[in-house]
Amino acid sequence: MSGLDKTLLVSSSPHVRKGRAVDRIMFEVMLALLPAVAWSLWSFGLGALFTLLTAIAASVLAEHLACRMVGRPSTVRDGSAMLTGLLFGLTLPPGLALWMVVVGAFIAIFLGKALFGGLGYNPFNPALVGRAVMQATFPVAMTTWVASTAPERFTRLPSTTLAWPLTQPVVDVVSGPTPLSAWKFSHQATDAADLFMGSTMGSAGETSALLILLGGVYLVGRKVMGWRIPVTILATVAVVSGALWLWDPTTYASPWFHLFSGGLMLGAVFMATDMVGSPMTHTGVVLYGILIGVLVVVIRTWAGMPEGVMYAILLGNALAPHLDRLIQPRVYGTTRKGKAP
Amino acid sequence: MSSSSPPTTTDEFIKGLWRENPVFVQVLGMCPTLAVTNSAVNAVAMGLATTFVLVMSNLAISAIRRFVPKQVRIVTYILLIATFVTVVDYAIAAISLPLHKALGAFISLIVVNCIILGRAEAFAGKNPILPSLADGLGMGIGFTGALLTLGVVREVLGMGTLFGVALFPAAFQPWVIMVLPAGGFFTLSAWMLVFNALRRRQRALSEPA
Numbered sequence: 001m002s003g004l005d006k007t008l009l010v011s012s013s014p015h016v017r018k019g020r021a022v023d024r025i026m027f028e029v030m031l032a033l034l035p036a037v038a039w040s041l042w043s044f045g046l047g048a049l050f051t052l053l054t055a056i057a058a059s060v061l062a063e064h065l066a067c068r069m070v071g072r073p074s075t076v077r078d079g080s081a082m083l084t085g086l087l088f089g090l091t092l093p094p095g096l097a098l099w100m101v102v103v104g105a106f107i108a109i110f111l112g113k114a115l116f117g118g119l120g121y122n123p124f125n126p127a128l129v130g131r132a133v134m135q136a137t138f139p140v141a142m143t144t145w146v147a148s149t150a151p152e153r154f155t156r157l158p159s160t161t162l163a164w165p166l167t168q169p170v171v172d173v174v175s176g177p178t179p180l181s182a183w184k185f186s187h188q189a190t191d192a193a194d195l196f197m198g199s200t201m202g203s204a205g206e207t208s209a210l211l212i213l214l215g216g217v218y219l220v221g222r223k224v225m226g227w228r229i230p231v232t233i234l235a236t237v238a239v240v241s242g243a244l245w246l247w248d249p250t251t252y253a254s255p256w257f258h259l260f261s262g263g264l265m266l267g268a269v270f271m272a273t274d275m276v277g278s279p280m281t282h283t284g285v286v287l288y289g290i291l292i293g294v295l296v297v298v299i300r301t302w303a304g305m306p307e308g309v310m311y312a313i314l315l316g317n318a319l320a321p322h323l324d325r326l327i328q329p330r331v332y333g334t335t336r337k338g339k340a341p
Numbered sequence: 342m343s344s345s346s347p348p349t350t351t352d353e354f355i356k357g358l359w360r361e362n363p364v365f366v367q368v369l370g371m372c373p374t375l376a377v378t379n380s381a382v383n384a385v386a387m388g389l390a391t392t393f394v395l396v397m398s399n400l401a402i403s404a405i406r407r408f409v410p411k412q413v414r415i416v417t418y419i420l421l422i423a424t425f426v427t428v429v430d431y432a433i434a435a436i437s438l439p440l441h442k443a444l445g446a447f448i449s450l451i452v453v454n455c456i457i458l459g460r461a462e463a464f465a466g467k468n469p470i471l472p473s474l475a476d477g478l479g480m481g482i483g484f485t486g487a488l489l490t491l492g493v494v495r496e497v498l499g500m501g502t503l504f505g506v507a508l509f510p511a512a513f514q515p516w517v518i519m520v521l522p523a524g525g526f527f528t529l530s531a532w533m534l535v536f537n538a539l540r541r542r543q544r545a546l547s548e549p550a
Contacts (some may be wrong), residue, residue: 097514109529138516167512 008172022119025275026047026079026226032215033270039211040204043152044094047146050161054066054098054105058105059085066114079150084108087127087270089207091263091310092134095146097157099165118330124317129311135310143167144179145201162295168185178202179261183253184306187210195260202262216269225273228285233268234259236293244301252301264296277317284323292316353472357479363456364487364529365536370456375525376487377447381504384492386394388485390429391449391507395457397425399465399477406466417459419452427453456484486524489530509511 002286042046063081074083087224088108092101092240108130113122133140146158160169178201179190194200198208206212219225244252258264272292279288292312299308346358352458356369363369373391401421409417427504430448434441434510443446451457460480465473499519 132520136521136523137516138514139517141514163514164512167515190547327491 002202003256022078023044023297025224026083028219028222029083030079030086032218032224033090033205035214036208036209036266037086037174038204039208040090040094041197043148043198043207043340044146044179044204045150046156047094047153047161048075049157050098050157050238051092051096051101051204052096053106054101056082056085056087058102059088061110062109063114064186065109066118070114072118075118081109084113084130086128087125088130090266091127091131091203093142093145094204095144095160095169095204097160097163099163099167099185100134100138100141100177103108103137104130107133120276122276123321124314126278127272127312128271128317131310143170143181144171145176146174148156148199148201178306179257180300180306183257183261184300188259189253190261192260193255194257195257196313200261203266206263206266209265212265212269216265219269225269225284229273229278230288232274232286232289233272233293233296234264236290237264237296240294240297241301244297258297261302262307263309267313268292269294271309272313272316274317277320279320279323279327281324281327281329283327287323287327288316291319300302344532348472350475351545352473354479355474356483357476357483357484359483361396362483362536363389363459363480365461365533366390369459369531370449370484373447373454374491374529374531377444377524378488378491378525378528379499379520380443380496381489381492381503382440382540383443384488385485386433387444387447388488390433390444391451391454391456391484392481393429394422394451394454395460395481396474396477398411398422398457399473400470401425401474402461402465403468403470409466414466415458415462417457417500418466419505422461423452424455443481456480487532489531491525494528494532495524499524 008190008340037052048228059081064076067076085108086103088105089101093211108126110128111130111133112124113119116122141160144160146160160171163169177185179195182188182190190200196209198211199212200207205276216225216230220227241253242255272289279285287301292315295312295315296308299311300306361367362372364374370391373387377387398418398421402418405417426449429451430441431446433444460477464476468476472476493503496504496519497508498516500515501513503506516524519528
């Protein structure tokens with residue numbers, strides 16, 4: 001074959017492709033989220049069900065409208081908006097007013113994804129963009145947590161869920177601190193076993209570290225996701241918080257408390273691994289994981305807020321392209337500085 | 342506007358309102374645009390203060406444009422602008438002390454607002470007094486209008502009020518982010534999106550297909 005008359009396409013990896021489309025990946029990820037979703041429905045009942053369904057429906061609608069507005073064919077069928085909605089719903093407190101869920105889902109899709117050009121062009125994880133904006137917009141509602149496994153959870157919605165649009169939700173449900181805010185503001189540690197199994201308060205899908213890990217193992221096994229990002233993040237958190245804890249166990253929380261509390265598991269396994277927002281090379285991915293892990297411990301320990309996984313991952317997303325530029329693989333036949341030998 | 346005839350004084354006035362709007366087209370003066378538009382009153386006050394300085398400095402600079410050596414013109418302009426800013430600063434403090442406190446350092450910072458120096462350098466330094474006056478007034482009103490569009494959205498969503506009057510029942514949930522700096526960026530970009538879309542449609546309509 002004479003290659004002279006052919007135009008060769010020079011591109012970066014991947015070079016070997018598998019017949020696996022976007023919708024297939026989205027389906028696998030949703031499947032992996034099922035245990036966490038089931039646990040969320042069991043422990044928070046109708047509140048979680050309505051939050052998740054609303055988040056998914058609003059995200060899909062937003063995606064459809066966004067495609068319509070720019071006159072492109074609707075990309076609802078690839079399932080990415082559905083997954084974004086599900087992830088967004090899982091990061092919310094299960095009693096959040098439904099109108100706020102809708103606002104957040106629209107922000108996640110419009111601001112986090114559509115404005116950048118849709119799936120594959122979003123520099124940040126859309127679900128986390130939505131959550132970050134919600135956190136700054138409705139700080140009180142976003143930190144009002146309903147009790148886990150309340151007896152009437154399958155018969156009654158939390159009163160906050162059905163607040164009229166634009167009105168303040170009236171809190172009458174049993175609410176309390178999450179393990180992280182209990183530690184931050186009143187220095188109460190929560191039993192690590194409770195955290196691991198998930199019988200604590202928190203966002204709809206973040207409570208059970210075990211079930212999220214199960215989903216992660218499934219995804220790695222199916223090769224939908226690389227193991228490096230979650231493992232580096234979790235290892236970094238363990239090492240940094242462990243060092244602090246060994247230095248002064250009365251001031252700093254234990255590493256297993258850090259590992260199993262809050263949104264760290266959900267973030268490390270399902271959010272930081274977003275294919276678009278994470279670096280491309282193995283070295284880049286490891287640096288990215290270390291960066292997020294350090295930021296999580298720093299924010300949780302010294303910043304004013306109890307939880308920092310969301311901001312850590314968003315900052316990691318922001319740095320990912322720079323990490324890629326920093327760690328460009330050496331082109332074959334050149335020296336490290338890019339010159340021919 | 343036809344391109345053959347030289348622009349009239351009215352044209353100089355009108356261009357600042359929409360076609361060459363200082364905020365949405367020239368993207369100048371972003372600092373006050375983002376910082377003091379968290380309520381409609383602040384936005385209007387800042388807009389009017391800037392308009393006053395803009396008109397007065399355009400007048401003065403246009404009047405002395407033949408006597409100022411080229412090498413020291415920027416210094417002269419800034420000196421004139423700073424004089425008028427001092428006047429505005431004291432005037433606002435005399436009219437309303439709470440407003441003066443709300444605007445804070447941003448009143449003094451009108452000196453370095455690039456719209457003002459921009460108009461001085463691009464227009465008033467080269468044109469007679471009357472067109473310079475019209476130019477300053479148009480740009481000032483365009484700036485005030487742009488600030489008002491931001492201030493209205495941010496105040497209604499962020500506090501549920503408009504010019505301090507409550508619009509909603511007491512149960513209204515304020516969108517805290519709207520009065521924070523981030524809300525300024527979001528609102529500015531949202532309006533810019535809308536106005537650019539309108540401008541594009543306008544252009545498509547005016548040009549023969």
